[in-house]
Amino acid sequence: MSASQTLIRIAGGDTSFPCASDDTLLRAAQRAGLAFPYECNVGSCGNCRFELVEGDVEVLWPEAPGLSDKDRQRKRLLGCQTQPRGDCSIKLRLDARYAPQHLPRRLCAVLESSRPLTHDMSEFRFVLDEPQQFEPGQYALAYLPGVTGGRAYSMSNTAGDGRVWEFVVRRQPGGQGTRTLFDEVAPGTRIAIDGPYGMAWLRRDAARDILCLAGGSGLAPMLSIARGAMAEPRLAGSTLHFLYGGRTARDVCGEDILRELPGWGERLHYVPAISPVPGASVQGWSGAVGYLHEVALEQFGARLPGFEIYFAGPPAMATAVQRMLLDAKVPPDQIHFDQFY
Ligand SMILES: Cc1cc2nc3c(=O)[nH]c(=O)nc-3n(C[C@H](O)[C@H](O)[C@H](O)COP(=O)(O)OP(=O)(O)OC[C@H]3O[C@@H](n4cnc5c(N)ncnc54)[C@H](O)[C@@H]3O)c2cc1C
Ligand code: FES
Incomplete structure (x- = not known):
């Protein structure tokens, strides 16, 4: 059955937007620039x-x-999980902070290649049927064959001509989406992709030094930020510190990719850190030891409020980093992240 078009009206004003019956209210609003x-x-x-x-x-x-x-008792719904079955009127407060940087679109993409980065993380390179721009740090939804619901993955490259979108994905034990992506999506496979989304995009006009904190697969958007920042003339005077945290030495990666960027060793610096279980040996490891929020505090302390700060990683890491930055009096508008759920 083909999708029909509906109209969604935001109660209490003149704003309305079209929404296809196979789209969600959130994404249709974003496609309309709301x-x-x-x-x-x-x-x-x-x-x-x-x-x-x-x-x-x-x-x-x-x-x-x-x-x-x-929420359920109050009959609240999620915009990202709700499709219309006719015209609707909804109560919602729009907030300018969530205005799309580029209108997201639903596109098809072919997996061109993939390569392992660590024992459980790989880079996947998709070529889109049509070019679509995105900002460094944004993410897309990937619809994988046989998997219910989209999976969010951050682009690790910069958009260039908009044809190639690369992702760094960590295999999630027992995860339906990552099992399919790693084991079933071979080069040449076509999938649907929807994007770009996300608020943790590179602030090109914020000419401060930059701190990127990446935990695990949080590598992807931080690589994109680093790539974008090193290529951005307005940020030519900014130094970027890239802190990467893994559980053990074999989880650590990213240095070889950053080494290729202009500014490496001059205004681009990489600090790997591991956070082994208490009592485990760290023999042979020459980088930092501790959780990322601890390492960042130790290395930059009172200088933190002077940085534009981007971070990405699992919820526990994101929560700890956010708390540390607020305690360190970093102004909230200098902190950018989309939590990985
Ligand atoms: C903004 C954002 C960016 C992310 N970027 C990355 C990245 O760059 N690299 C990376 O490795 N991971 C990233 N993730 C995590 C990633 O989206 C997946 O959660 C992770 O790969 C595990 O997926 P899975 O399918 O293997 O696990 P599963 O446990 O099978 O699925 C977990 C995910 O699927 C969704 N889900 C589960 N059931 C349903 C359902 N019935 N209908 C709809 N949705 C459902 C959940 O909300 C959750 O997101 C990101 C997450 C977010 C929110
Ligand atoms: S639950 Fe809909 S955007 Fe997170």
Whole structure:
């Protein structure tokens, strides 16, 4: 059955936007250039909550963790998990911070190649049917064959002519999406991709020194930020410190990629860190030891408020980094991240 077009009206004003019946309210609003708040796009964060005033909808993932029992009692819905079944009226506060940098589009892409970076992380290079721009640090939704729901993956390259989007993905034990991507998506496979999304994009006009903190697969958007920053004339006076954290030495990566960038060793510096289980030997390891938020605090301390700071990684790391930065009095508008759920 082909998708039909519906109209979504935001109650209390003149704003409305078209939404195809196979699209979600959040993503259709973003495609129309509207600043519908969100973060993860995959039902986990709850930032895209809204109330349905009138009309019929279908909820794609009723058990999505982004809604609490209280939200459900109040009949709140997630914009990223709701498709319209006719014209609707919704209650929602648009917020200019969420305005799209580039209007996201639904496109097809072919896997050209992949290569391992560590024992459990690989880089996947997709070629899009049509060019689409994105900002360094943004992410896309990948629809993998046989997998329910899109999976969010950050681009690790910069857009260039918009044809090639590269991702660095960590294999998640027991994960449906990563098992499919690593074991079933061979070069030549076509998948649907939707993007770009995300608020943690490179601020090209913020001529401060830059601190990138990447934990695990958080490498992807931080590589993109580093690549973008080193190529941006407006940031030519900025130094970038790239801290990468892995559990053990075999999880650490990224240096060989950063070494290729202009400015390496001059205004681009890499600090690897490991956080082994207590009591484990760190013999043979010459980098930093500790969680990323501890290493960043130790290395930069009182200088932290002078940086533009980007970070990405698993929720526990993101929460610890965010708390440390706020305690260190870094102004919130200098802190940029999209949490990986
Ligand atoms: C903004 C963002 C950027 C990310 N960037 C990266 C990256 O660059 N590299 C990387 O390795 N990982 C990244 N992740 C994590 C990635 O999206 C996956 O969560 C991870 O790869 C595990 O996926 P999985 O399918 O293997 O695991 P699973 O446990 O099978 O799936 C977990 C993910 O699927 C979603 N999900 C589960 N069930 C459903 C359902 N029924 N309907 C809809 N959605 C469902 C969950 O919300 C969750 O996102 C990112 C996540 C976010 C939110
Ligand atoms: S739950 Fe919808 S954007 Fe996170």
